Amino acid sequence: xxxxxxxxxxxxxxxxxxxxxxxxxxxxxxxxxxxxxxxxxxxxxxxxxxxxxxxxxxxxxxxxxxxxxxxxxxxxxxxxxxxxxxxxxxxxxxxxxxxxxxxxxxxxxxxxxxxxxxxxxxxxxxxxxxxxxxxxxxxxxxxxxxxxxxxxxxxxxxxxxxxxxxxxxxxxxxxxxxxxxxxxxxxxxxxxxxxxxxxxxxxxxxxxxxxxxxxxxxxxxxxxxxxxxxxxxxxxxxxxxxxxxxxxxxxxxxxxxxxxxxxxxxxxxxxxxxxxxxxxxxxxxxxxxxxxxxxxxxxxxxxxxxxxxxxxxxxxxxxxxxxxxxxxxxxxxxxxxxxxxxxxxxxxxxxxxxxxxxxxxxxxxxxxxxxxxxxxxxxxxxxxxxxxxxxxxxxxxxxxxx
Numbered sequence: 381x382x383x384x385x386x387x388x389x390x391x392x393x394x395x396x397x398x399x400x401x402x403x404x405x406x407x408x409x410x411x412x413x414x415x416x417x418x419x420x421x422x423x424x425x426x427x428x429x430x431x432x433x434x435x436x437x438x439x440x441x442x443x444x445x446x447x448x449x450x451x452x453x454x455x456x457x458x459x460x461x462x463x464x465x466x467x468x469x470x471x472x473x474x475x476x477x478x479x480x481x482x483x484x485x486x487x488x489x490x491x492x493x494x495x496x497x498x499x500x501x502x503x504x505x506x507x508x509x510x511x512x513x514x515x516x517x518x519x520x521x522x523x524x525x526x527x528x529x530x531x532x533x534x535x536x537x538x539x540x541x542x543x544x545x546x547x548x549x550x551x552x553x554x555x556x557x558x559x560x561x562x563x564x565x566x567x568x569x570x571x572x573x574x575x576x577x578x579x580x581x582x583x584x585x586x587x588x589x590x591x592x593x594x595x596x597x598x599x600x601x602x603x604x605x606x607x608x609x610x611x612x613x614x615x616x617x618x619x620x621x622x623x624x625x626x627x628x629x630x631x632x633x634x635x636x637x638x639x640x641x642x643x644x645x646x647x648x649x650x651x652x653x654x655x656x657x658x659x660x661x662x663x664x665x666x667x668x669x670x671x672x673x674x675x676x677x678x679x680x681x682x683x684x685x686x687x688x689x690x691x692x693x694x695x696x697x698x699x700x701x702x703x704x705x706x707x708x709x710x711x712x713x714x715x716x717x718x719x720x721x722x723x724x725x726x727x728x729x730x731x732x733x734x735x736x737x738x739x740x741x742x743x744x745x746x747x748x749x750x751x752x753x754x755x756x757x758x759x760x761x762x763x764x765x766x767x768x769x770x771x772x773x774x775x776x777x778x779x780x781x782x
Contacts, residue, residue, distance in 0.1 A: 385413070385744065386412055386413020386741075386744065386747060387412045387413055387741060388409055388412040388413040388414040388563070388566075389413040389414075390413075390415075391409065391413070391414040391415065391473050391474065391566065392414070392415050392417075392471060392472045392473050392474070393406050393409055393410070393414050393415065393416045393417070393472070393473065393474040393475075393476060393562070394416075394417050394419060394468060394469060394472045394474070394475050394476070395416055395417065395418050395419065395449065395476045396419040396456070396475065396476065396477050397476050397477050397478040397479075397506065398426050398427065398428070398478060399426065399427050399428050399431075399478075399551070400428060400445060400522070400548060400551040400552065400555070401478060401506055401522070401550075401551040401552070401554040401555050401558065401586055402476050402477065402478035402504065402506040402554075402555065402558055403418070403428070403445060403446055403476070403478075403555070404445060404551065404552055404554075404555025404556075404558070404559075405476060405504065405506065405554075405555045405556075405557075405558025405559045405561075405562060406418075406449070406474075406476045406558075406559075406562075407445060407446060407447060407448065407449070407555075408555065408556070408558075408559035409474075409559055409562055409563070410447070410448035410449060410749065411448065411737035411738075411747060411749065412737065413747065414474075415450075416448060416449040416450070417449065417450045417451070417452055417758070417762060418446055418449040418450065418451045418452070418752070418753055419452050419453070419454055419456075420451065420452075420453050420454075420755050420756070421453065421454075421455055422453040422454070422455055422755070422756065422777070422780055422781070422782055423755075424453065424754075424755030424756075426442070428441055428442050428445060428446075429441075429442045435729070438726075438728055438729055439752075440732065442752045443724065443726060443729075443732060443751040443752045444724065444732065444734045444751070444752065445752065446751075446752030446753065447724055447734060447749040447750065447751055447752055448747070448749030448750060449750075449752060449753055450753060450757075450758040450761070450762060451752075451753025451754060451755060451756060451757045451758050452756055452758055452759050452762045452763070452782070453755050453756035453759060453782050454468075454781065454782050455780060455781055455782075456487055456489065457487050458779075458780070458781055460776065460779070460781045461781045461782075462487065462488055462489065464763070464766070464768075464776075464781070464782075465489070466489075466493070466494075466497045467497075467766050468762075468766065469494065469497055469498050469501055470497055470498050471498075471765075472498065472501060473500070473501070473502060473566065473579075474501070474502045474503075474504060474562050474565075474566070475494065475501055475502070475503045475504070476504045476506070476558070476562075477503070477504070477505055477506075478505070478506045478507060479507075480507065480517050480519065481505075481507055481510075481511050481516040481517050482516075482517065491503060491581050495578075495579065498579070499577075499578055499579065500569065500577050500578065500579045501579040502562065502565045502566065502569065502579040502580050502581075502582065503579065503580075503581045503582065504558055504561060504562055504565075504582045504584060505581065505582060505583055505584065506554060506555075506558050506584045506586060507520065507584070507585065507586070508520020508521075508524060508525060508585065508586050508587060509585050509586075509587055510583050510584075510585035510588065511583040512583070520586060520587070521548070521550075521551075522548030522549060522550035522551040522586075523544050523548070523550065524550070524587070525550030525551075525553075525554065525586045525587045525589070525590050526544055526549060526550045526590060527542070527544075528587050528590075529550075529587050529588075529590030529591040529593075529594070530590075530591065530594055530597060531549075531550075531590050531593070531594065532544055533609070533610065534594075534608060534609070534610055535610065536610045536612070537610060537612045538609065538610050538611055538612060540610070542610065550586055550587075550589075550590055551586070553586075553589050553590055553593065554584065554586035554589045554590075556589075557584060557589040557592070558584055561582045561584055562582075565579070565580040565582060568580065613633070614670065614674065616667060616670065617667070618635075618636070618637045618663055618667070619636065619663060619666035619667050619670055619673055620634060620635075620636045620642070620645065620666065620670075620673055620674065620677055621633075621634070621635045621636060621637065622634065622674055622677070623703065624677060624678060624681040625678075625681060625682060626681055626682070626684060626685055626686035626689050627681075627682055627683060627684055627685050627686075628685040628686055630685075630686035630702060631702070631703040632681075632686060632689070632690075632700055632701060632702045632703060633700065633701055633703060634677070634693070634698070634699075634700045635699045635700070636698070636699075637663070638663070639662065639663070641698065641699070642655070642660065642666070643655050644696040644697055644698050645693075645696070645698055647696050648692045648693050648695070648696040648698055649676075649677070649680045649692070651676065651680075654676070659672060659673075660673060686702065690702075709721075710733070718736075719736055719746065720735065720736050721733045721734065721735060721736065722734060722735070722736045722737075722746065722748060723748070724748075724749060724750065724751045725748075725750065725751070726751045732751060737749075756782065759773060759782055760773060763782070
């Protein structure tokens with residue numbers, strides 16, 4: 381029988397961050413069973429609520445990106461709000477924040493004060509450029525992280541401008557590193573006897589998270605004197621590897637890493653003699669003759685409809701894929717069989733599809749999280765744990781504290 385126990389069950393996270401990067405870190409932990417409470421200002425003006433897609437006033441991005449979280453409202457800038465906040469974190473394992481460096485200190489919530497309230501508290505500080513250095517207080521967004529890390533420099537055609545994709549990749553990559561940081565800190569803390577457990581302060585730079593993806597580029601520049609440039613969809617580290625167009629207009633990606641795979645591609649395109657062509661004898665040779673190799677593949681791909689190309693490549697065990705839109709993802713039988721998209725139940729819109737939790741733990745049920753919360757929807761329940769009753773909550777609401 382499959383177990384419903386999740387790896388992070390029992391972990392409590394207070395997410396007071398805004399927009400996407402740091403909240404996404406908390407959401408990923410929530411997917412793994414952590415109890416996540418989303419703290420907003422009473423105004424409920426998180427910018428993520430206004431980011432597309434918004435359907436008839438309903439913020440789909442918010443509902444999906446903050447899934448599985450309870451929702452409370454609190455103005456920690458007010459003395460009463462600060463006092464309540466310090467009571468809240470006594471029973472919290474992780475605090476997630478993404479304000480500009482020094483902001484919490486200015487509100488009287490510096491790390492010493494936080495750890496005085498809860499010595500075991502892990503604090504994830506996710507900012508654009510980190511807690512130190514000349515850029516520490518600069519504002520940052522996903523496209524800034526992508527640009528400054530060197531990532532955007534690699535994206536686009538050789539004779540065209542650098543490009544960003546139509547999604548805030550820099551934010552979600554930072555969120556992945558944030559979730560990794562949280563679980564690493566939990567593992568370190570919880571491995572010690574309870575009396576010795578102290579919470580870590582985590583300094584996560586979103587720009588450095590993007591840089592971390594580009595492993596060999598610094599070495600390539602220092603040792604070989606090469607600053608890698610844009611090449612469109614063509615890889616310059618393995619060949620063949622590009623996006624090709626079939627005769628019927630379908631776009632697909634083809635990867636031929638390694639000599640045995642290249643030999644199978646040659647059979648698939650009815651050009652077995654290319655295996656013995658000295659221009660293509662090894663990966664290094666194929667990279668040196670990329671244009672000649674791509675000319676052969678472009679001509680072959682352009683002569684056949686995609687269905688026939690797919691048949692031949694599958695018959696020869698070659699790795700390829702049509703370039704999917706989200707419509708293709710939703711219709712794919714493999715993703716359907718695995719339940720790669722789940723249904724979030726929303727009281728306003730009904731079922732909302734969203735990606736399933738990743739990774740999966742064998743023998744355990746995949747969780748079905750709720751949609752992102754409305755502002756303060758769980759105030760009564762969460763503040764009730766602190767002994768704040770309905771009458772007190774009403775007074776706090778009237779003063780703009782919650």
